[in-house]
Amino acid sequence: MAERPYIVGNWKMNGTRAMLSEARAIDRGAQRYMKVEVAIAPPFTLIHAVHKEAEQIGVGAQDCHPGEGGAHTGDISAPMIADSGAKFVVLGHSERRGDHGESDELIARKIDAAIDAGLRIILCCGESLETRDAGEAENFVLGQLKAALPDIADAGERLTIAYEPIWAIGTGRTAGAEDILQMHGAIRELLGETYGEDAANTIRILYGGSVKPDNAGEILSLENVGGALVGGASLSAESFLGIVNAASEANAE
Numbered sequence: 093m094a095e096r097p098y099i100v101g102n103w104k105m106n107g108t109r110a111m112l113s114e115a116r117a118i119d120r121g122a123q124r125y126m127k128v129e130v131a132i133a134p135p136f137t138l139i140h141a142v143h144k145e146a147e148q149i150g151v152g153a154q155d156c157h158p159g160e161g162g163a164h165t166g167d168i169s170a171p172m173i174a175d176s177g178a179k180f181v182v183l184g185h186s187e188r189r190g191d192h193g194e195s196d197e198l199i200a201r202k203i204d205a206a207i208d209a210g211l212r213i214i215l216c217c218g219e220s221l222e223t224r225d226a227g228e229a230e231n232f233v234l235g236q237l238k239a240a241l242p243d244i245a246d247a248g249e250r251l252t253i254a255y256e257p258i259w260a261i262g263t264g265r266t267a268g269a270e271d272i273l274q275m276h277g278a279i280r281e282l283l284g285e286t287y288g289e290d291a292a293n294t295i296r297i298l299y300g301g302s303v304k305p306d307n308a309g310e311i312l313s314l315e316n317v318g319g320a321l322v323g324g325a326s327l328s329a330e331s332f333l334g335i336v337n338a339a340s341e342a343n344a345e
């Protein structure tokens with residue numbers, strides 16, 4: 093892993109104020125790993141509280157609306173997210189695409205809104221098992237990215253990609269090393285074509301899908317894997333910091 097590894101916890105629809113003690117423990121624990129960038133994306137309701145607690149870790153949101161404000165009951169805009177203390181937003185997660193029918197086109201508009209609000213972006217992509225079995229995984233994932241990659245000069249600082257095969261999310265199954273290497277390599281190539289080699293090489297490509305302390309070391313030492321987007325194992329400081337520790341060790345190798 094060449095870049096500073098980036099380990100991000102996606103809390104999904106989990107967490108009440110009782111979880112703030114876990115966020116605090118993650119933050120304090122992360123202070124032992126200054127060479128790893130650590131962040132969490134709690135639900136909207138906890139962003140501000142986690143932001144106030146955090147001394148070391150970054151705080152982000154899990155979605156935003158493409159508009160700036162107005163009559164959209166129940167939605168949260170990118171400027172509101174930035175105002176709550178978040179510095180990034182996760183966009184295009186397969187659960188948003190699946191549960192809410194989010195299209196590539198909508199995700200591209202959300203990315204523009206997030207950029208206008210000064211947020212960094214973690215853009216998610218990933219194929220279903222059906223698509224993989226049909227031999228279409230790479231085409232599908234690259235298609236998702238081509239439809240959404242923003243036309244910005246500072247992509248190296250602003251953008252992170254997360255490859256999360258849907259069949260590996262919450263299932264205890266991780267993609268094999270060969271599959272990860274191949275997909276991350278293809279994504280790196282697309283980023284190079286889009287932004288030029290130099291910028292592309294500073295964009296971290298995270299892997300996500302059942303990352304745990306005991307498999308993180310192997311995954312994080314693969315070429316073109318710049319970190320992990322972690323769901324279930326980010327809900328406890330102990331397991332999440334175990335992954336941060338693995339990232340630190342993989343980076344030292």
Ligand SMILES: O=C(CO)COP(=O)(O)O
Pocket residue numbers: 102185256260261262263264300301302303321322323324325
């Ligand atoms: O979807 C994920 C992170 O965004 C991965 O979730 P799990 O780590 O629970 O498989």
